[in-house]
Amino acid sequence: MKVLISFFLLFTCLSIQAQGSISGNFSPPKDFKWLIAYQLTPNGERYIADTAVKDGSFTLEMPATAQAGMYRLVYAVPQDEFYIDVIYDKKEDVKFNFDLENGLTITNSDENKWYHEYFSKITAAQDKLIEFYETQNEPNKAYTGIIKEITTIQASFEEKHAATIAHRFIKANRSYIPEKFENLETFLKHKKQHHFDNLNSTDPILQGSNFLTDKFAAYVFSALPADISTKDILESEVAKNVKTTAEFITKTPIGFQEKAMHQLWKIAEANDMGTVQDYIFKNYLKKLAQTNNNQKLVDEIELASRLRIGAISPDITWVAKGKKHSLLTMEKAENYLLVFWSSTCSHCLKELPALHKELKDFDNLKIIAIGLEDDDVNWKEVSSTLPNFNHAIALGRWESDYANTFGIQSTPTYFILDSEKRFLAKPESDKEVVEFLEN
Known part of the structure; x- marks a missing residue:
């Protein structure tokens, strides 16, 4: 019983x-x-x-x-x-x-209500402080009131909700608040110095959410000197912040470190910071991903780096009239157009003849058409109808070296290069190719 x-x-x-x-x-x-x-x-x-x-x-x-x-x-x-x-x-x-x-x-869940209420109130109060510094830089009652409001909100939510999961986020979100008035320059200096003070990087719940990675991103891309004058200086300062962040999380799980560095890499990519992307990948992300058995991520980033706007294109070779030719040693032109196509692709058979006709009067343009093919029989027949193109062939189709090197997912795929054979644009159609070159 x-x-x-x-x-x-x-x-x-x-x-x-x-x-x-x-x-x-x-x-x-x-x-x-x-x-x-x-x-x-x-x-x-x-x-x-x-x-x-x-x-x-x-x-x-x-x-x-x-x-x-x-x-x-x-x-x-x-x-x-x-x-x-x-x-x-x-x-x-x-x-x-x-x-x-x-x-x-x-509508139900006190913990989630507290979580959202806290971030709503603290964000609004911190915005007031930012607005104050945008218009004033001298101590007054308004400044004192804002500081008191931020302090009160933080202390109240930390005290009332200490036994909740939300409390982990509330406590970790506590930011630097001066005890007495500081001008903007001093405030920003101290805010950067104390950015990591309350971030508990070892908390698995914080690690799993976007909270910590968002905090890292805010530090890396916002905690910067006010007198930055060039893009090179900007990217150098951002890289320094990346290094500080990497050191802060060095004892956290590899998976979390990978996630954090990948997030920073993606933000750098979105903001056209190629130097920062390369710094993150070469110094941290590649090793972390490999340690975490994530070769797929390594391959994706290496592909993105190869095809990044401003990067020099990988070489392409072909044979014409018994002579070997190469993209990188090709004669000078204002632009180069790479077209990845297939003689069995219906879209290609429609777009390429139209493109061939539209571009016939572009004197300072060199065009290389790379056929992704299973064999050369049909390719020879179709390519002969496009005499103004330089024709290369990639046997093996989607598994060919060129398909892998250029990340070809569909045909036709277009790349426009500048006079130095650097990636300039990636049009989606033959019409976009013509439009870009005309403008």
């Missing part, structure tokens, strides 16, 4: 644990069909559950094995753009409304 009672109690506990849920309503309903829940961990996202969204509503029953922490609810692709992050503490169900225009509203 004791065994049966123990089993019954255990079963009851498990059943209770399994009853936790995340539910909500989406608007407009027609735009939402499915929801996938991932737990955010230092080493990436861990799949937990999924469910259909019916008429804009869903209920996601969380398994008993789900751990307390931060969860990502993905509702569309790409998954790194269309998601909602919520705290699931296993103590209360989470309910919310999400509108594409108005955003997220938590």
